[in-house]
Amino acid sequence: MRIVTSVLLAAAVAAAGVIVVPDDYPTIQAGLNAAAYGDTVLVMPGTYPENITWPARDGIRLYSAEGPAATVIDGGGNGRVMDIAGNSIREATELRGFTITGGRMEGSSGSGAGIRVSDANPVITGNIIRGNENVTDSGQTSGRNYGGGLYIRNDASGRATEVRFNVIDSNRQVDGAWNYGAGVYVTGAGGAVLRQNVIRGNVNESEHNPSNRGHGAGVYIADGALLFSNLIVGNVNRTNAWNYGAGVACTGTRAELYANTIVANACQGGTWRYGGGVFVYLNTAAAVKNNIIVGNAAGQGGGLYRFDHASALLDNSHNDVWNNTGGNYANCSPGPGCISEDPLFAAGPMGGYYLSQVAAGQPDNSPCVDAGDTIITAWPVNLDSMLLAWTTRTDSVMDAPPIDIGYHYPVGVMTGVAEMPSFVCRPVRVTPNPSTGSVRFSLPGTGGPVRLAIHDAAGRLVRVLTGVGPLEWDGRDAAGRKVAAGVYPWRVEGGGNITSGRLLRL
Incomplete structure (x- = not known):
C-alpha cells in the first residue's frame, strides 16, 4: 500500500500544472475551481474584488506573483473574504502572498471576516490580513464575534494549522456580547502554530450595544495554540464591560507562548480591565517563556494576569516583564529566570524591536541578550534551532547560544514581514x-x-x-x-x- 501510494503521489506531482489568473481564468475563484491536487494558482498583480470559497480538496497552492503589496483580494464589505473549510484540506494546501482586506460580517454574530479556516489545516504564509471586521447589529444582546482577521477552528488532533510570516493588523470586532480575537482566534484539538507574524493594531470595541466583552484583541486562544516568535504590538480591548488580555488571552488547554515580544497593548474603558499583555483564564494550562512583555496597560496585571483560581495553571519563566501600567503581575509572580528591566530596543533594517548590542554598534547590551532558556514543546521541530537561524541584532548576525529573549527577526529575504526595506534597483x-x-x-x-x-x-x-x-x-x-x-x-x-x-x- 505504501509503495502504491508513493507512486500515485509522484504521478500527481509530475502532472501538476500552473494556472495563471487572469490569463487562464479571469478570477481567483475560477482558477481555484479548475485546480487539482498539486496545481499552483499563480495570481498576477492587481486588486481582485472577490469573496472566495476554497474548493474542498487538498494540494492546491494559491500564490501571488509579486507579493501582498501588489496583489489584493478585497471583500468589498460584502461578507467574508476567504473561507477554507473541510477536513480534506491539509498541509499540502497553501495560501501565500496576498493582502486580504474588506471583509465584513454583519448580523447577530460573525467569524473570520478576513479568513475563516474550519476543520482544515492549510499553511498560511506571507500575507497581509488587514482591515476586516465582525460587527454585531445594534440591539443584539447575545452576539458572538470570533476572529476579525483570522478564525481557525481545527478539530483534527495532531494536525495543527500553520500561520507564518504574516502581518495581521487593523482588524476589529464591534458590539458583540462576546468579541474574541480581533486579530486571530484559535480553537479545536488540532490547534494552530503561529510563528514569525506581526500582529498589531487590532481592536475589540463597543459602539451601541451594552455589556460587551473584549478578550484577546491580538490573539485569543480557546485551545491548542503555539505562539512562537511573534511581534504582538498595539492591540486594544475597549468594550464597555469586560476587557481581558489585549495582547493575548489564553483559555482552555495547551496555550504555549515562546519567544514573543508583546508590547504596548492595552485594556481600556469598561468595568473590568485585566491583563494588558497576557491574560490566563479558568481551566487553562499556559506556558509563557522567553517573552518580552513591556509597556502594556490594564487596570490590573498590565503585564501578566492569572485568574485567581486553582484551574488557571501558569508556567512562567525567563520572561522580561517590565514597565506595565497596572502592575507587571497579578495573581502570579516572577518565575525562574524572569527579569524586570528595560529591554533596550533598537531600530534596525526591519523594524524597531531589535535588541541593543555592543557587537552590533549600540552603546549597551540589552538585559534580554543571552537571557533565555531552552524551549521544550510538543511541536515536532527544534524551536531553539529555528531561533538560531534568526536575529535580534541590527546587523542581522544570527542568534547564538545562550538564546536571546523575545521576538527574532528573520534573516534574509522573507515574504510577509511588514517592515521589510525596499530598494530602487534595476529589474532581474x-x-x-x-x-x-x-x-x-x-x-x-x-x-x-x-x-x-x-x-x-x-x-x-x-x-x-x-x-x-x-x-x-x-x-x-x-x-x-x-x-x-x-x-x-x-x-x-x-x-x-x-x-x-x-x-x-x-
Whole structure:
C-alpha cells in the first residue's frame, strides 16, 4: 500500500500544472475551481474584488506573483473574504502572498471576516490580513464575534494549522456580547502554530450595544495554540464591560507562548480591565517563556494576569516583564529566570524591536541578550534551532547560544514581514519562473561581480552563487541535493543594486 501510494503521489506531482489568473481564468475563484491536487494558482498583480470559497480538496497552492503589496483580494464589505473549510484540506494546501482586506460580517454574530479556516489545516504564509471586521447589529444582546482577521477552528488532533510570516493588523470586532480575537482566534484539538507574524493594531470595541466583552484583541486562544516568535504590538480591548488580555488571552488547554515580544497593548474603558499583555483564564494550562512583555496597560496585571483560581495553571519563566501600567503581575509572580528591566530596543533594517548590542554598534547590551532558556514543546521541530537561524541584532548576525529573549527577526529575504526595506534597483530577469530545472538570473548592466543568495520559505540560506554576468542555479542546495517544490525568496547584489524576488519551484 505504501509503495502504491508513493507512486500515485509522484504521478500527481509530475502532472501538476500552473494556472495563471487572469490569463487562464479571469478570477481567483475560477482558477481555484479548475485546480487539482498539486496545481499552483499563480495570481498576477492587481486588486481582485472577490469573496472566495476554497474548493474542498487538498494540494492546491494559491500564490501571488509579486507579493501582498501588489496583489489584493478585497471583500468589498460584502461578507467574508476567504473561507477554507473541510477536513480534506491539509498541509499540502497553501495560501501565500496576498493582502486580504474588506471583509465584513454583519448580523447577530460573525467569524473570520478576513479568513475563516474550519476543520482544515492549510499553511498560511506571507500575507497581509488587514482591515476586516465582525460587527454585531445594534440591539443584539447575545452576539458572538470570533476572529476579525483570522478564525481557525481545527478539530483534527495532531494536525495543527500553520500561520507564518504574516502581518495581521487593523482588524476589529464591534458590539458583540462576546468579541474574541480581533486579530486571530484559535480553537479545536488540532490547534494552530503561529510563528514569525506581526500582529498589531487590532481592536475589540463597543459602539451601541451594552455589556460587551473584549478578550484577546491580538490573539485569543480557546485551545491548542503555539505562539512562537511573534511581534504582538498595539492591540486594544475597549468594550464597555469586560476587557481581558489585549495582547493575548489564553483559555482552555495547551496555550504555549515562546519567544514573543508583546508590547504596548492595552485594556481600556469598561468595568473590568485585566491583563494588558497576557491574560490566563479558568481551566487553562499556559506556558509563557522567553517573552518580552513591556509597556502594556490594564487596570490590573498590565503585564501578566492569572485568574485567581486553582484551574488557571501558569508556567512562567525567563520572561522580561517590565514597565506595565497596572502592575507587571497579578495573581502570579516572577518565575525562574524572569527579569524586570528595560529591554533596550533598537531600530534596525526591519523594524524597531531589535535588541541593543555592543557587537552590533549600540552603546549597551540589552538585559534580554543571552537571557533565555531552552524551549521544550510538543511541536515536532527544534524551536531553539529555528531561533538560531534568526536575529535580534541590527546587523542581522544570527542568534547564538545562550538564546536571546523575545521576538527574532528573520534573516534574509522573507515574504510577509511588514517592515521589510525596499530598494530602487534595476529589474532581474529570472527565466523560467515557475521552473522545474535550472534557472537563469540576469541583472542587466552591472558589468561586474554579482552575488545571488537563495533562501527557503523559513528563511534558511539554501545556496549562494557569485560571478560576472548571468548566474544559473541548478535547483540544488549547497550540499548538491535537489530542493523540494515551493517558493524560494532570492536576493541579487551587484553594481550598486540590491534586488529581491521569489522563485516558484514545481
